[in-house]
Amino acid sequence: MQDLTAAVTAGGRSSRFGSDKALAQVDGQTLLQRVCASLQGCAVRLIVAPEGRYAVPGWQVVPDTRPGQGPLAGLEAALRAAPPGWVAFAGVDLPDLTEAHWQALWLACTAEARSVQAQDAQGRPQPLAALYHTGLLPRVTALLDSGERRLRLAAPPENTVLMPGLPPLRNVNTPADLGP
Ligand SMILES: Nc1nc2c(ncn2[C@@H]2O[C@H](COP(=O)(O)OP(=O)(O)OP(=O)(O)O)[C@@H](O)[C@H]2O)c(=O)[nH]1
Numbered sequence: 098m099q100d101l102t103a104a105v106t107a108g109g110r111s112s113r114f115g116s117d118k119a120l121a122q123v124d125g126q127t128l129l130q131r132v133c134a135s136l137q138g139c140a141v142r143l144i145v146a147p148e149g150r151y152a153v154p155g156w157q158v159v160p161d162t163r164p165g166q167g168p169l170a171g172l173e174a175a176l177r178a179a180p181p182g183w184v185a186f187a188g189v190d191l192p193d194l195t196e197a198h199w200q201a202l203w204l205a206c207t208a209e210a211r212s213v214q215a216q217d218a219q220g221r222p223q224p225l226a227a228l229y230h231t232g233l234l235p236r237v238t239a240l241l242d243s244g245e246r247r248l249r250l251a252a253p254p255e256n257t258v259l260m261p262g263l264p265p266l267r268n269v270n271t272p273a274d275l276g277p
């Protein structure tokens with residue numbers, strides 16, 4: 098984990114949630130705190146968000162280079178700010194993320210890989226709780242410049258390692274997703 102740069106992308110508007118979901122609580126902790134806790138073992142720790150919106154001790158806030166353009170733009174800002182190497186990139190809205198999730202992805206890295214992503218039970222990749230290499234920055238910038246916004250295109254499929262079998266990650270988009 099020391100060799101990974103942590104980057105939590107938190108520049109969204111939470112329009113479906115209705116208030117800032119990063120500050121919503123699960124078991125006495127905010128969603129942002131929970132995701133940060135899963136990445137506390139990383140030496141460099143970044144939150145991509147507007148300056149002044151969040152303060153987490155030990156975490157550096159990096160502003161979006163293209164505010165409001167979505168998580169692919171958040172990844173661009175993260176890859177730009179990170180030292181060369183691997184970035185653990187997470188959404189704020191995955192309260193069940195654990196250090197074990199990141200360690201499993203880290204162990205699955207290969208020499209050719211530029212991204213490592215968990216696959217859910219339906220076989221869908223999970224690009225918002227995934228590893229990305231800083232070498233992807235020119236590709237991500239070119240995608241955004243061309244108007245592309247889909248995070249799942251950030252890495253070429255042939256350089257993406259998919260890992261089935263990890264515990265499913267709950268994704269919070271509305272207050273109902275927080276459970277009863
Ligand atoms: N840095 C950054 N992160 C973003 C941006 N847009 C969304 N995100 C983050 O990407 C993650 C997943 O995005 P969504 O579930 O769509 O969150 P959201 O955009 O805040 O919510 P909605 O407005 O309901 O779509 C969350 O962690 C968001 O904070 C952005 O423009 N910049």
Ligand SMILES: [Mg+2]
Nearest residue numbers: 109110111167
């Ligand atoms: Mg959104």
